[in-house]
Amino acid sequence: MNRYWSGRIRDIVPYTPGEQPRERTFIKLNTNECPYPPSPQVAEAVQAAAGESLRLYPDPECLELRTAIARREGLEVDQVFCGNGSDEILAFAFQAFFDPERTVVFPKITYSFYPVYTDFFGLTRREVPMNPDFSNPIDLLCGHNGGVVLANPNAPTGIAVGLDTVEKLLGANPDVVVIVDEAYIDFGGESAVGLIGRHSNLLVVQTASKSRALAGLRVGWAMGDPGLIDGLRCVRDSINSYTVDRLAQAGAAAAIRDEDYFQSVRRRVMDTRERTKKTLKEKGFTVLPSQANFLFVSHPDHSGKKLLDGLRARGVLVRWWDKPEIKDWLRISIGTDEDMEALVQALCELI
Amino acid sequence: MNRYWSGRIRDIVPYTPGEQPRERTFIKLNTNECPYPPSPQVAEAVQAAAGESLRLYPDPECLELRTAIARREGLEVDQVFCGNGSDEILAFAFQAFFDPERTVVFPKITYSFYPVYTDFFGLTRREVPMNPDFSNPIDLLCGHNGGVVLANPNAPTGIAVGLDTVEKLLGANPDVVVIVDEAYIDFGGESAVGLIGRHSNLLVVQTASKSRALAGLRVGWAMGDPGLIDGLRCVRDSINSYTVDRLAQAGAAAAIRDEDYFQSVRRRVMDTRERTKKTLKEKGFTVLPSQANFLFVSHPDHSGKKLLDGLRARGVLVRWWDKPEIKDWLRISIGTDEDMEALVQALCELI
Numbered sequence: 001m002n003r004y005w006s007g008r009i010r011d012i013v014p015y016t017p018g019e020q021p022r023e024r025t026f027i028k029l030n031t032n033e034c035p036y037p038p039s040p041q042v043a044e045a046v047q048a049a050a051g052e053s054l055r056l057y058p059d060p061e062c063l064e065l066r067t068a069i070a071r072r073e074g075l076e077v078d079q080v081f082c083g084n085g086s087d088e089i090l091a092f093a094f095q096a097f098f099d100p101e102r103t104v105v106f107p108k109i110t111y112s113f114y115p116v117y118t119d120f121f122g123l124t125r126r127e128v129p130m131n132p133d134f135s136n137p138i139d140l141l142c143g144h145n146g147g148v149v150l151a152n153p154n155a156p157t158g159i160a161v162g163l164d165t166v167e168k169l170l171g172a173n174p175d176v177v178v179i180v181d182e183a184y185i186d187f188g189g190e191s192a193v194g195l196i197g198r199h200s201n202l203l204v205v206q207t208a209s210k211s212r213a214l215a216g217l218r219v220g221w222a223m224g225d226p227g228l229i230d231g232l233r234c235v236r237d238s239i240n241s242y243t244v245d246r247l248a249q250a251g252a253a254a255a256i257r258d259e260d261y262f263q264s265v266r267r268r269v270m271d272t273r274e275r276t277k278k279t280l281k282e283k284g285f286t287v288l289p290s291q292a293n294f295l296f297v298s299h300p301d302h303s304g305k306k307l308l309d310g311l312r313a314r315g316v317l318v319r320w321w322d323k324p325e326i327k328d329w330l331r332i333s334i335g336t337d338e339d340m341e342a343l344v345q346a347l348c349e350l351i
Numbered sequence: 352m353n354r355y356w357s358g359r360i361r362d363i364v365p366y367t368p369g370e371q372p373r374e375r376t377f378i379k380l381n382t383n384e385c386p387y388p389p390s391p392q393v394a395e396a397v398q399a400a401a402g403e404s405l406r407l408y409p410d411p412e413c414l415e416l417r418t419a420i421a422r423r424e425g426l427e428v429d430q431v432f433c434g435n436g437s438d439e440i441l442a443f444a445f446q447a448f449f450d451p452e453r454t455v456v457f458p459k460i461t462y463s464f465y466p467v468y469t470d471f472f473g474l475t476r477r478e479v480p481m482n483p484d485f486s487n488p489i490d491l492l493c494g495h496n497g498g499v500v501l502a503n504p505n506a507p508t509g510i511a512v513g514l515d516t517v518e519k520l521l522g523a524n525p526d527v528v529v530i531v532d533e534a535y536i537d538f539g540g541e542s543a544v545g546l547i548g549r550h551s552n553l554l555v556v557q558t559a560s561k562s563r564a565l566a567g568l569r570v571g572w573a574m575g576d577p578g579l580i581d582g583l584r585c586v587r588d589s590i591n592s593y594t595v596d597r598l599a600q601a602g603a604a605a606a607i608r609d610e611d612y613f614q615s616v617r618r619r620v621m622d623t624r625e626r627t628k629k630t631l632k633e634k635g636f637t638v639l640p641s642q643a644n645f646l647f648v649s650h651p652d653h654s655g656k657k658l659l660d661g662l663r664a665r666g667v668l669v670r671w672w673d674k675p676e677i678k679d680w681l682r683i684s685i686g687t688d689e690d691m692e693a694l695v696q697a698l699c700e701l702i
Binding site: 034097175177 | 353354355356357358359360363365366367368369371373379382384385386387388389393394397398400401402403404405406407408409410411414435436438439442446447448449450467468470471526527528551552560564565566567568569576578579581582584585586587588589590591592593594595596597598599602
């Protein structure tokens with residue numbers, strides 16, 4: 001705190017991102033990054049864009065990148081918005097579509113940035129308790145809300161819902177925007193993009209950080225009715241007209257266009273996930289069914305904090321939250337097969 | 352407008368950035384970009400950063416880049432904050448340091464994003480009329496304010512104030528933050544960075560977009576007391592923890608370290624500015640004294656809109672605002688000597 005701080009930030013508890021270690025080399029399974037490099041075409045596109053033209057502002061409308069996304073998803077360009085990672089887009093969407101006097105709802109165990117957004121933007125929220133198996137409490141998210149946010153697959157559980165469930169949610173909340181945060185959709189879930197034409201209240205948010213292996217480039221996108229896209233543009237142009245730089249636009253577009261590489265990366269991650277899950281279950285761990293690039297894991301005889309600290313001492317970083325409902329669980333990102341063997345070995349030493 | 356828009360954006364008039372033409376080649380003197388390419392070391396640094404590590408999130412604290420800035424400016428690293436262009440940093444600062452119930456003041460003719468910020472963040476503002484010669488109304492910015500914003504040099508006038516004036520403003524507003532927006536400081540103004548140690552209410556904001564020729568990379572920074580830097584961090588971590596990507600961090604740090612290149616670029620721009628100013632005055636134009644990389648120009652016999660349209664028809668883009676006080680003025684960015692010869696010729700055809 002500082003005497004010059006505004007009331008807005010005096011009591012805020014900001015989001016805490018996963019640790020980005022600088023000094024020591026860890027096996028880094030704590031921030032759901034992709035264990036494989038991005039498409040080789042990204043470096044080529046970046047290099048081509050890194051010349052004299054850097055002196056000029058980027059295209060504020062990200063037309064090349066939006067065209068690549070629209071083509072892949074079978075959408076029109078005016079149904080796509082690009083931003084500085086899906087976090088920025090979520091922050092824009094909370095401001096564009098939610099009002100203080102109407103309660104925004106989302107599951108209690110989900111991406112921990114959502115409650116930060118409602119606090120920071122002065123919104124009210126209702127966090128709906130999970131079903132006992134950690135699946136999403138869909139019925140409790142239906143009707144009379146000021147907005148709905150659903151991560152699908154959910155984080156940190158990894159559990160996905162089907163399109164019938166998403167459509168039920170859209171139909172039950174016709175007067176407010178339903179944000180479906182699909183950061184992890186490419187690892188086995190069903191994207192709601194195909195529902196956009198039928199539901200003008202649907203905003204689907206995706207990112208290049210996970211399945212495109214571009215967390216370092218900061219690119220995300222939203223897809224929805226052009227009226228919603230215009231709302232996001234209105235927020236952006238009230239804050240910072242150019243949030244995606246030239247290199248990020250060029251690199252992300254190249255990654256989107258390299259469909260073969262994308263398919264091979266996501267397949268490898270899913271294969272490793274299923275193998276790791278099987279092994280951990282054999283060793284006595286409880287592992288939730290994940291459609292994401294991470295596993296949510298606990299052990300009946302060992303606390304989450306103990307496992308977290310023990311893994312760190314053995315050079316493996318994973319993610320843990322100090323929240324009563326999930327304090328005995330770890331979120332473990334899927335690394336390479338070697339990373340996961342090292343993880344399993346370290347866990348076995350701990351139990 | 353769309354039925355799903357929040358009250359926050361329903362009545363907002365967003366900022367309009369200068370046109371970024373896609374189809375036709377113009378002599379582009381409308382967005383104060385640098386006419387020269389960035390330091391060759393930028394491309395090298397970007398290339399080195401564009402490999403496998405793009406799969407990992409960037410350093411959220413931008414340590415390498417902040418260290419480069421701190422070293423150059425004689426500051427500690429904890430006195431520096433980096434963001435996605437100075438626009439993002441200004442937006443963060445308005446949220447971090449200004450409160451709705453206390454009026455923020457700035458000159459009436461200044462960077463047109465400031466009133467957008469006060470509207471969008473629900474703040475109140477007082478826009479202080481300029482002195483008759485378009486210089487800053489410093490006395491009217493002193494005392495009993497909820498915050499002060501001063502662009503130095505000012506935009507679009509180009510007029511700078513000296514450090515004694517900045518210090519007067521700081522002393523007269525000791526209980527609130529004074530933002531000094533130094534986007535154009537490297538073209539002849541005196542930076543207030545040296546005052547930071549003495550004034551804990553001073554926030555100096557700079558950018559890589561102009562004098563470092565990196566508008567396409569989206570990097571800006573704020574410098575001030577560590578308590579103010581923490582406030583900016585608090586806002587950032589409530590919105591989007593990583594707004595400066597790996598390539599932007601690496602490229603901007605390389606540009607900051609290449610002091611010789613920086614000095615030669617700013618010198619060339621200033622030389623061209625002075626030559627252009629002299630020529631335009633000889634042709635009968637009124638030209639304000641500029642310490643920036645642009646000139647603010649009018650002609651006694653021709654409207655600003657007529658000159659704007661005539662220049663566009665001749666392939667030259669400049670900036671014009673439909674505001675009563677300045678509707679007969681054009682803001683003309685400094686291009687290469689050839690660009691400015693073409694501009695002068697086009698203007699001479701028009702008068």
